[in-house]
Amino acid sequence: MEPASRTPGVLGHHVLLCSSLLLNALLVAHHFLSALPAPSELLGAASNGGGSLSWSLQAARDAESVAATGCSGHGRVFLDGIVGEDGRPGCECNTCFEGADCSVRTADCTVDADSGDPMFLEPYWMRHAEASAVVFSGWNRMSYRATDGRFQSVELERIIKQLHRAVGNAVADDKHIVFGTGSAQLISALVYALSPDSNSGSSAGVVATAPYYPAYKTSTVLFDSRENHWEGSTATWANASGNSTMNEDIIEFVTSPNNPDAQLRKPVVGGASAIVDHAYYWPHFTHIPAADDEDVMIFTASKLSGHASSRFGWALIRDEKVVQRVNDYIQQNTMGASRDTQLRMLGIIKSIVANLHGKDDIFAFGQDVMTAKWRKLNAVVSRSRRISLQKIPPQYCTYLGKVREPSPAYAWVKCEREEDGDCSDMLLKAKIITRPGDWCGASSRYTRISLLKSQDDFDLLLERVTELVDAEKDTTAGSNSM
Numbered sequence: 001m002e003p004a005s006r007t008p009g010v011l012g013h014h015v016l017l018c019s020s021l022l023l024n025a026l027l028v029a030h031h032f033l034s035a036l037p038a039p040s041e042l043l044g045a046a047s048n049g050g051g052s053l054s055w056s057l058q059a060a061r062d063a064e065s066v067a068a069t070g071c072s073g074h075g076r077v078f079l080d081g082i083v084g085e086d087g088r089p090g091c092e093c094n095t096c097f098e099g100a101d102c103s104v105r106t107a108d109c110t111v112d113a114d115s116g117d118p119m120f121l122e123p124y125w126m127r128h129a130e131a132s133a134v135v136f137s138g139w140n141r142m143s144y145r146a147t148d149g150r151f152q153s154v155e156l157e158r159i160i161k162q163l164h165r166a167v168g169n170a171v172a173d174d175k176h177i178v179f180g181t182g183s184a185q186l187i188s189a190l191v192y193a194l195s196p197d198s199n200s201g202s203s204a205g206v207v208a209t210a211p212y213y214p215a216y217k218t219s220t221v222l223f224d225s226r227e228n229h230w231e232g233s234t235a236t237w238a239n240a241s242g243n244s245t246m247n248e249d250i251i252e253f254v255t256s257p258n259n260p261d262a263q264l265r266k267p268v269v270g271g272a273s274a275i276v277d278h279a280y281y282w283p284h285f286t287h288i289p290a291a292d293d294e295d296v297m298i299f300t301a302s303k304l305s306g307h308a309s310s311r312f313g314w315a316l317i318r319d320e321k322v323v324q325r326v327n328d329y330i331q332q333n334t335m336g337a338s339r340d341t342q343l344r345m346l347g348i349i350k351s352i353v354a355n356l357h358g359k360d361d362i363f364a365f366g367q368d369v370m371t372a373k374w375r376k377l378n379a380v381v382s383r384s385r386r387i388s389l390q391k392i393p394p395q396y397c398t399y400l401g402k403v404r405e406p407s408p409a410y411a412w413v414k415c416e417r418e419e420d421g422d423c424s425d426m427l428l429k430a431k432i433i434t435r436p437g438d439w440c441g442a443s444s445r446y447t448r449i450s451l452l453k454s455q456d457d458f459d460l461l462l463e464r465v466t467e468l469v470d471a472e473k474d475t476t477a478g479s480n481s482m
Contacts (some may be wrong), residue, residue, distance in 0.1 A: 055137070056135050056137075059135060060135065062079060063079065063133070066078060066079055066081075066089060067126075067129065069091065070101075071091035071092075071093065071101055071102040072097075072101045072102045072103040073102075074093060074094045074097040074102040074103070074456055075091040075092055075093035075094055075097060075101075075102035076091070076092055077089055077090065077091055077092070078092060094454055094456040094457065095109070095111065095112055095456070095457055095460070096109035096111065096456070096460055097456065108431070109431070109460065110431040110432070110433060111431060111432055111433065111457060111460040111461045111464050112433045112453075112457065113432055113433055113434050113449045113450050113453075113457070113461050114433045114434055114435045114448075114450060115450055115452075115453060116259075116302075116409070116410075116450050116452050117308060117450075117452060117453050118302055118303055118306040118308055118452045118453075119306065119452070119453050119454040119457070120306070120366070120369050120370065120373075120451075120452055120453065120454065120458075121305065121306030121362070121365075121366060121369075122306065122454065123455075124306075124362055124365045124366070125305075125306070127360075128351065128355075131351040131354070131355075132347065132351050133347075134343060134344050134347040134348075136340075140343070141339040141340070141343070144335055146339055146342075151179075151330075151331065151335060151336025151337075152177070152178075152179050152337070153339070153342045153343070153346060155346060156179075156342050156345060156346045156349070157177045159346060159349050159350055159353060160172070160177060160314060160349060161173055162353055163349055163352065163353050164291075164316075166353060166356050167282065167283065167288065167363075167399055168288055168290070168291050168398050168399055169278065169281050169282065169283075169288050169291060169292065169399070170278065170281070170292050170293070170297055170299075170316060171292070172316050174318070175316040175317055175318050176316070176317050176318075176320065176323045177314050177315070177316060177317075178314065178315045178317060178323060178326050178327060178330065179312065179313070179314050179330075179336065179337040179342065180313045180314065180315065180337060181311045181312070181334055181337055181338070182300060182302065182312065182313045183277065183279060183299070183300040183313035184219070184313075185313070185330065185334070186298050186313050186314075186315050186326075187215060187216065187219055187253075187275070187277075187298070188219050188223060188329070189315075189326045189329040189330055189333070190275050190296060190298070190315065190322075190326060191204075191206060191219075191220060191225075191228055191251055191275075192225070192227070192228075192325065192326075192329045193322050193325035193326045193329065194251050194273040194275070194296075194322065195225070195227035195228040195251070196227055196249060197227075198226060198227055202249055203225075203226060203227055203228055203229050203249070204228040204229075204249045204250065204251050204273075205228070205229060205231030205237075205249065205250050205251070206220045206228055206229065206231055206250075206251045207231045207232060207233065207234045207237055207250060207251070207252050207253070207269065207272075208233070208234060208252065208253040208254075208255075208441070209235075209238075209254070209265065209268060210233050210440065210441030210442050211258070211260055211261055211412070211437065211440035211441055211442040211446065212253065212255065212258075212259075212440055212441050213253070213255050213259045213277065213440070214435075214439045214440055216253045217230050217441075228251065231250070232441070233441060234252060234268050234269055237250055237252075237269045237272070238268040238269050248271055248272075250269055250271070250272035250273070251272065251273050251274075251275065252267055252268070252269045252272040252273070252274045252275070253274075253275050253277060254266065254267050254268075254274055254275070254276045254277065255276075255277040255279070255280075256276060256277070256278060256280075256281060256292075257280045257281060257285060257286045257408070257409075259277075259279070259280065259409070259410060260412050260435070260440055260448035261390050261410070261412040262280075262285070262286065262390065262392055262406070262408035262409065262410065262412070263390075264286065264289070267294075273295075273296070274294060274295070274296065275296050275298065276292065276294040276296060276297045276298070277297075277298045278292065278297050278298060278299050279298065279299065279300045279302075279303045280303055280409050281299075282304055282363060282366075283363035283364075283366075283397060283404075284362070284363045284365075284366025284367045284369075284370060284407060285303070285366075285370065285407060285408060285409050286395075286407075286408070287396060287397035287398075287400075287404050288397050288398050288399045289395070289396070289397075289398065290398065295317070295318045295319060295322075296315065296316070296317050296318070296322065297315065297316045298313060298314075298315050299313060299314055299315075300312070300313040300314075301313065301345055301348070303409070304349075304352075305345075305348050305349070305352065305362070307344070307345070307348060310341045310344055310345060311337075311338075311341065312337055312341050312342070312345050363399065364400075366407075367400075367404065367407050370408070370409070370451060371404075371405050371406070371407040373407075373451045373458050374405075374406055374407055374408060374411075374451065375405075376462055377389070377411060377449075377451070377461075377462065377465065380462065380465050380466050380469055381413075381465065381469070383469050383473070384468075384469045384472055385416060385472070386415065386416055386417055386420065386468070386469075386472050387413050387415055387423075387468075387469075388413070388414050388416055389411050389412065389413060389414075390408075390411070390412040392406035392408060393406070394406065408451065409450070409451060409452050410448050410449060410450055410451060410452075411449040411451060412446060412448060413427070413434070413446065413447050413448070413449055414445060414446050415445050415446075415447075420445070421444060421445060422444050422445075423436075423437065423444065423446055423447040424436035424437070424444070424447040427447060427449075427468075430464055430465075430467065430468045432449070432461065432464045432465070432468075434448055434449050435447060435448040435450075449461070
């Protein structure tokens, strides 16, 4: 009977013990939870009286600080530049300029007119700094995937199609869009997608009409696939185009406007699978006669907006099976284009669309710059009997609604003298680096000069070409005096 008489006391002791433990647990939890700041307090920790802005203030200050450094107008400071002893990144000078502030002209400098670096658009974005700036948090889009589990921004797809409708250079609404890490990745992905299946035992021949963009050949040869191989010029296959069944395993690259000679082109091999590269089919480089409607078309941000470093391109593709194979290639290769890049390009293309046909139209700006370069170069070369340029007549542009003067991305130079069989080498001796014609499947008597780079680069190019032409005149005068 004794145990029964102690039961109430034991139960009471247990109740008090449990209550004490529960109270202590609540006090400890309250202590730690009250010590943690709320999400809004975390985001506001960096606030320095900036109103609604908080954590982005320092990033904005850093960006504006480097952008405000002038470098004598011959260079730029970048956020990721090499840090000096003062803890700040220093000036990175344009070609043929040097010194801490890029104020010193390099003596006897050779100009690089080979690269297609589209720096001619840098001044446009400097004038539109606010509209083109993109700020995002450190936790933005950390996942491999974006909206609805995809690798592509749905909103960026929408704004790209809106851009094509507004410019009138491509029929996009009935096609799928695939993003790539620049057009270079899309070139390889599309060759893979249009080639026969690896189990078929056949191999597609890849061709292009000379002069062509060298990367079509080099990328095909580099990957050395069983499913495709470089076949060379379209000449042989175009002659057989009457029998389209002979060309079913041919993939034809068509660049329009063409790189290097700026001519508008169409596929020439009947029955072949055409990849139409429209990198330069924008109003700052060419007239737009109509919206193109090919089955496969490639575009790149580098030549649209000048943002080559972002490595962003897209393909418009009609056939769903081709889309699937392109996506398979890209997902295995890079799991899609960078989400950070997609966000930057969304802001850039939105800004472009918002200013179409207005005073801040990027195409009007770009055309003015490129037309001025073409005029000046033509004026100098027209005095020469040693070199000549391709002929480009004025053409009506549907986007501008008027006849426009030529404004090509490249000058396709021909050396007229018999002794100048290697035109690129002749210009190199004149301190001008160019892209040899035989790289493009053409004669070495031709070479490509880029007009896309900065104004500093063009001014130096014009100086070197003028020296070459003036030396030609002096040589002729010396011969006549003898």
